[in-house]
Amino acid sequence: MTRSSPFSVRGRHALMVMKDEREIPIVRRQLHRLGMSVTELDPEQAIAPDVPVDVIILDADSIPIKSDTAPTSGINAPVIALIGTETPSRLKWLLDLRPASFLIKPLRSAGLYTALVVAFDCAQRRSEEAAYLEKLEDRVRARRLVFAAVLQLMRAHALSEEDAFTLIRQTAMRHRTTIEQLSAEIIATGGMPNRSSRTA
Amino acid sequence: MTKSSIPLGLVFSRSGPYAMMGREMEKSALMAVDEVNQSDEFDFTFTAHLRDPGGIVPAYHSACDDLIRQERVGHIVGCYTSASRKQVIPIVERTERLLWHPARYEGFESSDNVIYVGAAPNHTVVPLVRHMLEHIASDVFCVGSNYVWTWETNRVLREIVTSAGGRILAERLLELGETAVDHIVKEIIERKPPAVFNTLVGESSYVFMRALHEASVRAGLSIPTLSCSLCEPELKLIGPAASVGCITSSAYFESIEEKENRAFVARWKARHGTDSHVSVDGQSTYVCVMLLARAIRRAGSADVAAVRRAAANHRYDSPQGPIWVDPDNNHCFLTPRLARSAPGCQFRVFWEAHAPERPDPYLSNLDPASAGQKLDKGGDAAMKQPNHLRLVK
Numbered sequence: 001m002t003r004s005s006p007f008s009v010r011g012r013h014a015l016m017v018m019k020d021e022r023e024i025p026i027v028r029r030q031l032h033r034l035g036m037s038v039t040e041l042d043p044e045q046a047i048a049p050d051v052p053v054d055v056i057i058l059d060a061d062s063i064p065i066k067s068d069t070a071p072t073s074g075i076n077a078p079v080i081a082l083i084g085t086e087t088p089s090r091l092k093w094l095l096d097l098r099p100a101s102f103l104i105k106p107l108r109s110a111g112l113y114t115a116l117v118v119a120f121d122c123a124q125r126r127s128e129e130a131a132y133l134e135k136l137e138d139r140v141r142a143r144r145l146v147f148a149a150v151l152q153l154m155r156a157h158a159l160s161e162e163d164a165f166t167l168i169r170q171t172a173m174r175h176r177t178t179i180e181q182l183s184a185e186i187i188a189t190g191g192m193p194n195r196s197s198r199t200a
Numbered sequence: 201m202t203k204s205s206i207p208l209g210l211v212f213s214r215s216g217p218y219a220m221m222g223r224e225m226e227k228s229a230l231m232a233v234d235e236v237n238q239s240d241e242f243d244f245t246f247t248a249h250l251r252d253p254g255g256i257v258p259a260y261h262s263a264c265d266d267l268i269r270q271e272r273v274g275h276i277v278g279c280y281t282s283a284s285r286k287q288v289i290p291i292v293e294r295t296e297r298l299l300w301h302p303a304r305y306e307g308f309e310s311s312d313n314v315i316y317v318g319a320a321p322n323h324t325v326v327p328l329v330r331h332m333l334e335h336i337a338s339d340v341f342c343v344g345s346n347y348v349w350t351w352e353t354n355r356v357l358r359e360i361v362t363s364a365g366g367r368i369l370a371e372r373l374l375e376l377g378e379t380a381v382d383h384i385v386k387e388i389i390e391r392k393p394p395a396v397f398n399t400l401v402g403e404s405s406y407v408f409m410r411a412l413h414e415a416s417v418r419a420g421l422s423i424p425t426l427s428c429s430l431c432e433p434e435l436k437l438i439g440p441a442a443s444v445g446c447i448t449s450s451a452y453f454e455s456i457e458e459k460e461n462r463a464f465v466a467r468w469k470a471r472h473g474t475d476s477h478v479s480v481d482g483q484s485t486y487v488c489v490m491l492l493a494r495a496i497r498r499a500g501s502a503d504v505a506a507v508r509r510a511a512a513n514h515r516y517d518s519p520q521g522p523i524w525v526d527p528d529n530n531h532c533f534l535t536p537r538l539a540r541s542a543p544g545c546q547f548r549v550f551w552e553a554h555a556p557e558r559p560d561p562y563l564s565n566l567d568p569a570s571a572g573q574k575l576d577k578g579g580d581a582a583m584k585q586p587n588h589l590r591l592v593k
């Protein structure tokens with residue numbers, strides 16, 4: 001995965017979900033200055049546009065808290081929340097959208113670039129963390145396999161648990177594979193697989 | 201001697217969805233302006249410049265922009281909804297003017313360029329919920345208009361009620377102005393909740409109260425209803441039968457037995473007719489103009505910074521009782537009261553705080569667990585500020 005810098009915003013696409021007639025031109029103008037393209041969506045319209053979106057700029061006050069539909073719910077992009085009302089009921093609603101950054105209304109031209117950079121960085125970190133988490137979850141799921149492989153080697157070669165695990169770990173390193181994958185092969189073949197080259 | 205004239209902006213919606221309240225507030229502002237202008241106590245007069253945004257949210261911004269640029273006003277009294285106030289705040293902050301805001305609101309705001317004369321949430325919803333928990337029920341059915349006042353009031357209600365072991369039985373919301381209430385009334389009659397908390401506003405509320413009353417009579421039920429916003433002119437609109445018996449929290453009722461209030465109500469009725477009624481927001485608008493006039497007199501100038509300093513902690517014995525601006529957050533110390541609506545478009549006050557309570561717009565001194573305790577005993581623990589309570593007959 002190529003890691004794009006959060007500071008380079010040119011060419012990215014923003015979805016503006018805003019209602020305020022004075023604030024829309026401020027955001028639109030600033031995004032164009034930054035070289036970004038824009039799609040504008042009326043908050044009362046429940047249909048998300050069919051374009052790839054890199055960031056959503058959402059006026060939090062424009063959507064009723066108790067509404068069933070959020071127009072951006074199906075889009076996987078970081079949200080910059082524009083906040084006018086700081087009541088806890090509104091902020092709780094906002095937290096459920098997991099905003100990546102925010103701006104306080106009334107808006108000025110300053111601040112939007114910072115909000116974009118924070119949002120892009122946050123989105124990048126979130127996706128890296130999600131990938132790492134998935135890897136960890138795979139390893140947790142594979143623990144049963146590793147345990148079964150250790151048991152098999154202990155029985156077959158009269159090894160202690162520690163020695164059996166060390167054998168698997170060292171063999172995995174030599175074969176340039178993971179402990180989990182080697183364990184799966186040990187179980188499948190009924191013993192230590194006999195190979196010398198790298199496993200795909 | 202000719203008095204100097206100070207331009208004053210008045211921004212109230214005489215038309216649009218909450219025109220009734222806008223007209224009440226404007227009438228009160230003009231009454232206060234006339235009293236200041238005719239009084240020997242002030243060496244200046246106000247020249248009122250009226251604007252009617254018609255209840256259209258962006259129109260509040262253009263109305264204030266026009267008042268500041270064209271009429272050169274330093275001070276504006278007006279707004280009713282939070283949405284309208286939030287339109288005005290950027291322009292008064294940018295141009296260093298003062299907005300004197302009469303209406304109670306849900307809190308969580310504190311601008312240096314707004315004097316919040318209406319009640320903060322610790323003045324309204326908190327004592328009402330305490331009373332409900334102590335005297336009525338711990339389970340409650342909520343019905344309200346789908347906007348920030350309801351969302352936030354219900355949130356505070358939910359926190360206190362659930363901390364006390366009670367339950368929110370339902371939260372039914374109607375769009376602003378919606379009058380199709382039958383499905384909610386039917387549900388209430390079927391489920392028979394021990395209390396109904398009503399944060400509907402305007403016509404939705406009047407239609408709902410009439411429908412609930414009729415259905416309750418037919419079903420032989422009597423379900424207590426509670427409100428943080430009901431006022432005398434609304435009782436008249438709801439009608440004689442359905443408007444009686446609603447437990448209401450407010451800083452002002454027309455029936456307050458203070459001499460300042462009796463004189464104020466007499467002047468009001470002389471001006472607007474004996475069958476007219478003062479509302480909490482109307483009275484508060486009058487108080488806004490008076491607080492401003494007194495601060496200008498004290499400062500010796502209408503300069504915003506000087507007026508703000510002069511208004512801070514300066515006590516005014518208003519119709520609603522002693523009131524003063526807390527310079528910590530620009531909201532007002534005022535006396536919370538609870539009353540029950542009665543025949544003749546009146547409220548009978550049955551509880552009031554012993555002294556004006558410090559405004560707490562962020563409810564940062566509220567501990568929901570102790571707020572659920574008794575109103576006139578352990579309830580004090582919920583406020584850092586001593587809250588001596590007294591019962592009134």
